[in-house]
Amino acid sequence: MHKKRVVIKVGTNVMTNRDNRIVGPILKSLVRQIAQLYEQGIQCVLVSSGSAIAGKEILGEISIQDDSVRRQVYSAVGQPRMMRHYYSLFHDYGLRCAQVLATKRDFSPGRHHENMLNCYEGLLSEGVTPIANEDDAVSLTMSMFTDNDELASLVAELISADMLIILTDTDGLYTGHPDDESSELLHQVQVEENVEKYVQQTEKGEAEGRGGMQSKLKIAKETAAKNIVTYIANGKRKNVILDIVEGKNVGTKFTI
Template sequence: MTAAALQERSELASAARIVVKVGSSSLTSPDGRLDPERLRALVDVLAARRAAGGQVVLVSSGAIAAAIGPLGLAARPRDLATQQAAASVGQGLLVAHYTKAFADHGLRVGQVLLTADDTVRRGHYRNAHRALTRLLDLGVVPVINENDAVATEEIRFGDNDRLAALVSHMVHADALVLLTDVDSLYTGAPSRPGSRRIARVDGPRDLEGIDVSRRGSAVGTGGMVTKLDSVAIATQTGIPVVLTSAAQAARALAGEDVGTWFSATGRRTSIRLLWLAHAAHTRGRLLLDEGAVRAVVDRRTSLLPAGVTGVEGEFDAGEPVDLVSPEGVVVARGLVAFGADEVPGLLGRSTHDLRTELGAGYDRELVHRDDLVLVRRRR
């Protein structure tokens, strides 16, 4: 690794604000129960960082895993209702352990439960941002988890890796640290002969040919694929990422050459567009003609009704939809301004005609360019 690369890593040691995400497998024993000693070991590392003057936001999985034992479950539940019930029980147990462990270092924690809506709806986002900022100003360590007890499939992040990346953007973090059950990204399964540790990734090309298909642990929801998705969210918006094991957390936060360092590759963007590109569950599809595709993709304009040939799915105004080319390729995602029941009557018509016939309010864009993100660039 070059001197410049080592210098970039070393800056993590003095970063003012970091987000740390820890997975269920790093907090539980082999039988799936919450392991207080593993949790305390992590807290000791984070408390030391706080004592050195750095701010820490902790995104912690483990609520459902923490309830497996107390509820007498044989394994992590698969159905949504039992997951929600287990999360309700386990979240209290998890935060109680964090409260006690941080209190031993003279620190307080604040529990924050989020859903995907909290990162895309303006009012929710402002409230979450304000609450997290105030907690940090008060010297509190926010402990964040997805609100699994109430989240439905349609509004879930799906795993805390994506949540951590979006939270990093929300709190303007200087870096994101992903702690998992492997100490680094490898060229293949770590147990496979010949697999090598990847110390640094500067862009997508560095990951070509890398096998990341292996599944996560039995008590977690995310494998390496979801971690790399979260890495993309963070790095593409200017936030570097370190991926390593919980056992290497202290060395990683000290800027040592452990785990895998993912360099920041882009600039900050709208949290709403981040959510659309990486975390949104679209509710329908708008079928575009070739002219509309060129306007949206090449000229970056809003989507007007005149360029839409069809609509699929059921959605309300303000929900995310896919924008699809005549070849069936999803070229963009956006927040649609009308519900699915209104859209068919608008298709293929100019905004002038719509205003004349239907009145003011119907001459709007179907998807405004500020609420639209490209998914695939045209060649």
């Protein structure tokens, strides 16, 4: 197996149930697969959503009306809870993890970019799995990522990853709505193909999240164009990460 660096992005809809509660077994499965890749000599970076949901679980409904401030508060409260979950799970597999928060300006050319790269390279060299997320507590307007899909793509480019896996709650990109029996899953897409026409404008958005399929498609194409093989796949499918890395026909694969 030649792949040595994989960035895995897990969306809010993957890790939550219908009541918008964090599902522990999903996180455990995710970490178990990362642990198995680590044993094979494959370094992983996890880009994880969920902090706002975790914060809402703790605080419940709050009186703040401004959407941006609400997100800041929920995320600031939820980040420690998410990391507590992950720290415990990684520890169970004898692994260590670290939190890396970023804003968009951290990926701009110059000192910020260099510092971010040094951080990731240092963690990976010590066998520590970086868990990346947007620094929602301070990230507003111009310093915001479009969503965590964009963050995952930037991290993949930063560390020269071999693969980006975007995990969502559908099996990949379909020729129509996933619930329509006539829709077919597209197993492979080249960046120049016009598949945007298949994205439904009425698609479901992520709970407390920002990234939908339209965003994922855009990011997948942009990342693949940089010679980083990219997948959109169902994060709730058993062993989905392992199957993708092993080359099985899972999800939608984007290539040049």
